[in-house]
Amino acid sequence: xxxxxxxxxxxxxxxxxxxxxxxxxxxxxxxxxxxxxxxxxxxxxxxxxxxxxxxxxxxxxxxxxxxxxxxxxxxxxxxxxxxxxxxxxxxxxxxxxxxxxxxxxxxxxxxxxxxxxxxxxxxxxxxxxxxxxxxxxxxxxxxxxxxxxxxxxxxxxxxxxxxxxxxxxxxxxxxxxxxxxxxxxxxxxxxxxxxxxxxxxxxxxxxxxxxxxxxxxxxxxxxxxxxxxxxxxxxxxxxxxxxxxxxxxxxxxxxxxxxxxxxxxxxxxxxxxxxxxxxxxxxxxxxxxxxxxxxxxxxxxxxxxxxxxxxxxxxxxxxxxxxxxxxxxxxxxxxxxxxxxxxxxxxxxxxxxxxxxxxxxxxxxxxxxxxxxxxxxxxxxxxxxxxxxxxxxxxxxxxxxxxxxxxxxxxxxxxxxxxx
Numbered sequence: 001x002x003x004x005x006x007x008x009x010x011x012x013x014x015x016x017x018x019x020x021x022x023x024x025x026x027x028x029x030x031x032x033x034x035x036x037x038x039x040x041x042x043x044x045x046x047x048x049x050x051x052x053x054x055x056x057x058x059x060x061x062x063x064x065x066x067x068x069x070x071x072x073x074x075x076x077x078x079x080x081x082x083x084x085x086x087x088x089x090x091x092x093x094x095x096x097x098x099x100x101x102x103x104x105x106x107x108x109x110x111x112x113x114x115x116x117x118x119x120x121x122x123x124x125x126x127x128x129x130x131x132x133x134x135x136x137x138x139x140x141x142x143x144x145x146x147x148x149x150x151x152x153x154x155x156x157x158x159x160x161x162x163x164x165x166x167x168x169x170x171x172x173x174x175x176x177x178x179x180x181x182x183x184x185x186x187x188x189x190x191x192x193x194x195x196x197x198x199x200x201x202x203x204x205x206x207x208x209x210x211x212x213x214x215x216x217x218x219x220x221x222x223x224x225x226x227x228x229x230x231x232x233x234x235x236x237x238x239x240x241x242x243x244x245x246x247x248x249x250x251x252x253x254x255x256x257x258x259x260x261x262x263x264x265x266x267x268x269x270x271x272x273x274x275x276x277x278x279x280x281x282x283x284x285x286x287x288x289x290x291x292x293x294x295x296x297x298x299x300x301x302x303x304x305x306x307x308x309x310x311x312x313x314x315x316x317x318x319x320x321x322x323x324x325x326x327x328x329x330x331x332x333x334x335x336x337x338x339x340x341x342x343x344x345x346x347x348x349x350x351x352x353x354x355x356x357x358x359x360x361x362x363x364x365x366x367x368x369x370x371x372x373x374x375x376x377x378x379x380x381x382x383x384x385x386x387x388x389x390x391x392x393x394x395x396x397x398x399x400x401x402x403x404x405x406x407x408x409x410x411x412x413x414x415x416x417x418x419x420x
Contacts, residue, residue, distance in 0.1 A: 001145075001172060003029055003036045004060035006052055008068035008077050009151060010043040021066045021149075021156055028160065030178050032169065033225060034062065044074040046083075053084050057144050062168065067151030069134035071113045078137070078148060082121045085141045089119040092126050095135040102133055121148075127163040131155045138167040145171055179232045183220045183243065186259060186404050188250040190218050196246050200239070207239050216397045217259075252407060259403040260288055266410060267298040274406070275344035276302040277315055277336040277351040279327065280369075284399040285352060300344045305336065315339045326362040328353055330382040333372035341374045348409075349374040350402055357391040367394055371402055373409050381409065 068077030096118035103110040127136030132155040190213040207224035226232035286302035341349025354369035369385040
């Protein structure tokens with residue numbers, strides 16, 4: 001079954017709201033082997049909607065509509081579809097009773113135009129709206145299946161799960177399971193990752209490999225179709241093993257995890273305490289960690305040493321370091337990490353010094369960054385970086401690199417007894 005999702009509403013085209021419905025529906029349909037090949041957005045215009053329906057009927061045998069089922073004149077979805085397929089609209093008594101009861105419970109007067117919401121396309125299966133008034137509907141006409149759903153996500157999502165999905169499954173001759181697995185990578189660009197895996201990507205059939213770049217990160221979505229979920233997972237395991245043999249050193253986690261999640265889990269698992277000293281990042285690293293509940297068990301705090309005076313007076317970096325190497329240097333970063341660890345009495349100190357922009361500092365280019373990690377009982381490691389982007393992007397990406405440096409420092413996936 002090949003599906004097309006058509007969202008109706010001028011507010012979507014104006015950018016006033018996001019089309020999250022299409023994202024939700026595509027994810028749900030993918031789990032059952034339904035291919036979604038097209039997303040469309042149409043304004044509140046009957047002629048344009050008719051053109052879109054005509055095109056969809058030629059290329060998709062499941063057409064899902066969201067929005068335009070309300071009581072006002074610009075809600076024209078079912079009227080337009082009824083006109084296209086040549087069926088009349090009829091009142092559904094059960095839907096009308098639910099709408100009348102809705103107003104009665106709230107002690108509000110029901111205006112006449114609300115009766116419009118009880119109209120359905122003749123011969124359709126009514127999909128009850130358990131969280132609103134306008135019912136949905138589903139029907140088959142010739143070789144096409146039609147599903148009409150309300151626009152508000154709080155109404156659309158439960159209606160689809162409880163009533164729309166069973167209708168779709170009843171039309172499928174067989175159900176193929178689609179299983180996906182997402183591999184997350186850091187410190188490797190999308191183009192480099194693709195180059196390393198080009199032969200695997202070019203010969204992909206089932207499973208498929210789809211790269212996706214995020215801010216400073218890259219993901220690979222591995223997707224397999226099979227009627228046996230165990231066989232499907234085995235196929236995913238095989239392709240994952242091939243991928244990680246080539247680029248495994250950049251891999252840090254699966255699916256919806258993040259660098260923050262993985263770092264926090266590692267620190268908590270090994271009971272490692274951390275403190276940070278931040279110059280150009282201005283607390284971005286601290287802010288990223290403290291987004292997560294429970295971080296206080298391992299993260300002690302941060303000293304924002306934006307000026308050299310604070311680096312000198314609070315974090316005790318000698319004046320000669322600034323004179324000889326500058327504040328933006330591996331030498332300064334090393335002392336900041338070591339001293340913040342000692343001052344806040346933690347297992348690890350991490351520091352950030354660099355140039356976020358817009359101009360040079362100490363004749364060093366924008367994006368010149370030094371991150372240092374000082375661990376009790378180990379030599380301090382310094383990571384020089386060259387980052388690109390706006391001031392805000394450099395700060396944000398630096399915080400991610402700091403998290404990644406901690407993961408590398410403690411050899412995630414290695415011997416847990418190496419350090420702590």
